[in-house]
Structure formats: structure tokens, C-alpha cells
Amino acid sequence: MTGYKSAFRPGLFEDQTIIVTGGGSGIGRCVAHELSSLGAHVVLVGRKQEKLDSVLAEIEEDGGSASAYSGDIREEARVIEIIEAVLSENGQINGLVNNAGGQYRAALNTIKTKGFEAVMRSNVVGGFIMMREVYNRYMEKDGGAIVNVIADMWNGWPMYGHSGAARAAMWNLTETAAAEWGHAGVRVNAVAPRTIASSGLDTYDAQDNAWFQRDLRKEVPLQRWGNESEASAAITYLLSPASAFTSGSVIRVDGAAPNGARAWVEPEVARNNKPFEAFHRAVTPKILGGV
Structure with a gap:
């Protein structure tokens, strides 16, 4: 069997x-x-645009339908342009x-204010602008589903204080929007x-290699890395009709x-733990032994 091996039924999002x-790489791709x-x-x-075009070509080669718009979601005017273009076309x-966002590894006392603000804008402000404009320009009238990709920032996130703060803010924003927009079927x-x-992972500095290649046995009970398709399946569920009463x-x-x-x-050595590998174009990060 070729193509994406989704756990969900074919045609689930037909005509949507x-x-x-952040669709040009990683979980977004x-x-x-x-x-x-x-x-x-x-x-x-x-x-x-180059990264988006690469994913666009992959999707079309696999028989799917897609379009691509380059832009910085932190720039309100560009976000509005993109959303208006999508509505005009579709x-x-x-x-x-x-899903767009990012961070770098750094001790809290070494993070410059400019760097902290940049991470906050990427992970919170840009996401907020996207949510607000999609809601105001379409979903308030017609409903819809929004999924915000945050991170495991519970109980603090040493060496990622800027991103931990941003992801926590995005989680609170998620809860708030769910409360305010539920009446509209959003x-x-x-x-x-x-x-x-x-x-x-391959965007980090080489000096971080040892940290990424560490033994996860005492840190993660399932004792392994997750993969992109496992994250994608959760996102897909939350977009699907099966989560109609989940907000x-x-x-x-x-x-x-x-x-x-x-x-x-x-901890005992993990067993009976098989990853869900659905993404036919997945590539192992070089930092974890990929080529």
C-alpha cells in the first residue's frame, strides 16, 4: 500500500x-x-515559499489538493491578505x-529580551492573529475547528523558558477562545x-546533539521518541466530526x-511499544541518525 496510511476513513474531509x-516542514508537513x-x-x-512549494509538489504527486501562501503570521496585514485570498479561491x-512556531535552547538568564519577544510573537501573537482573523472572516458565521499546536510545557520547561511561557499562553488562549466562540459552533x-x-530537530546547533541523543528511559515512560504521524493523528481527530463535543x-x-x-x-525496560508510523514520506532527523 502506498500513500499516507491514516487511521481515519477515506474522504473524511472531502470538500473542506x-x-x-508552518506547513513546510515537520509536524505541519x-x-x-x-x-x-x-x-x-x-x-x-x-x-x-521554497519549502511550501516542495510540500505542495509532494501532495499533488500523491494525488491531493493544496495551495501555498508565504508570509509571516506575525504580520497582521499579511495574515489578512492570505485569509482573504483563501476565501476568494475556496x-x-x-x-x-x-502549527507555526519555534524556539532555541538557552538558559533563562542568557535569553536576550529581543529573543524572548521573538519567540513570544512566533508562538503566541502570530497564532492569535490567525485565530482572530479566521473567526471574524468566516467561522463566526459558519463554524469550524481550530487546533493549536503547543508543547509539553507542564511544570516548567528548563532551557526553554521563552517557549514554555509562550506555549502556556497559547494554551490559555485556546481555553478562552473555546469559551467565547462555542456559541458560533467553533x-x-x-x-x-x-x-x-x-x-x-535539525535546526538546532551541533552543540545540542548530545542532549537530543540522550537516554529517554527515565524521562519518558514509553522510552522513545514520538513521530510526526502520531502528532498528526491527534490533530486530525480534533478537526474531525468525531470530536464534535470536544472543545x-x-x-x-x-x-x-x-x-x-x-x-x-x-523503570523497567519498555516493551509492547510499537510506534504508529503512517507517514509514507517521513524522514528520520539527521541528529537522530538519519541521512
Whole structure:
């Protein structure tokens, strides 16, 4: 069998238009493939047109439907232009996957104010602008589903204080929007991944290699990295009709990491733990031994 091996039924999102920010790589690229394989027209949004065009070509080669718009979601005017263009071309925006964002590894006392603000704008302000404009320009009248991709920031996030603060803010924004927009039939949820083996790992400095290649046995009860398709499946569920009464919620895709952080006993070696590998174009990050 070739193509994306989704756990969801074929045609689930037929005749729907779904925006995926950060769609040029990592989890965004994967979820774009899954949604298109299920019949959606996927709108890829990201800063680099070249990366978006590469994913667009992949989707079309696989028989899916997609379009791409480059732009910085932190720039309000550009976000409005993109959303108006999508509505002009497709007439609807049924779903939004707020996936764009990023961070770098640094001790809290070394993070410059400019760097802190940049991460906050990427992970909160840009996501907020996307949510607000999609709601005001389409979903307030016609309903829809929004999924915000945050992170495992529970109990603090040492070495990622800027991103932890941003993701916590995005989680509160998710809960708030779910409360304010529920009357319009708009569901707003979040997915919180941890230790996902995606291309984003290869954007870190070489000095961080040893940290990424560390033994996860005492840190993650499932004792392995997650993969992009495991995160994508959670996002896809929250966009689907099966989650019609789910809003203001978060799905953790983290191998139970927050629950194992205070383990008082030596963990046994993990067993019966097979990853869900659905993405036919997945590539192992170089930092984890890929080529």
C-alpha cells in the first residue's frame, strides 16, 4: 500500500478547506499530507515559499489538493491578505491548524529580551492573529475547528523558558477562545507534543546533539521518541466530526513524560511499544541518525 496510511476513513474531509501554518516542514508537513489524503484542500502557510512549494509538489504527486501562501503570521496585514485570498479561491475555511512556531535552547538568564519577544510573537501573537482573523472572516458565521499546536510545557520547561511561557499562553488562549466562540459552533483545542522526531530537530546547533541523543528511559515512560504521524493523528481527530463535543481540551502526545518526571523507582525496560508510523514520506532527523 502506498500513500499516507491514516487511521481515519477515506474522504473524511472531502470538500473542506483547512489551513496549516508552518506547513513546510515537520509536524505541519505531515498533517498537511494526512489531511489531503483524507480529501481536504490544504492551504500551506509559512515563511519560505521554497519549502511550501516542495510540500505542495509532494501532495499533488500523491494525488491531493493544496495551495501555498508565504508570509509571516506575525504580520497582521499579511495574515489578512492570505485569509482573504483563501476565501476568494475556496469560499470557506473549515479548519485551522496553528502549527507555526519555534524556539532555541538557552538558559533563562542568557535569553536576550529581543529573543524572548521573538519567540513570544512566533508562538503566541502570530497564532492569535490567525485565530482572530479566521473567526471574524468566516467561522463566526459558519463554524469550524481550530487546533493549536503547543508543547509539553507542564511544570516548567528548563532551557526553554521563552517557549514554555509562550506555549502556556497559547494554551490559555485556546481555553478562552473555546469559551467565547462555542456559541458560533467553533471548537478550539490543542495538541501538546514532546520529543517528536521531526525535521525541526535539525535546526538546532551541533552543540545540542548530545542532549537530543540522550537516554529517554527515565524521562519518558514509553522510552522513545514520538513521530510526526502520531502528532498528526491527534490533530486530525480534533478537526474531525468525531470530536464534535470536544472543545477547550488538549491532547498530550508525549509518552506520559509529565507523569514520569517524579518516578521514584528505576523503570523497567519498555516493551509492547510499537510506534504508529503512517507517514509514507517521513524522514528520520539527521541528529537522530538519519541521512
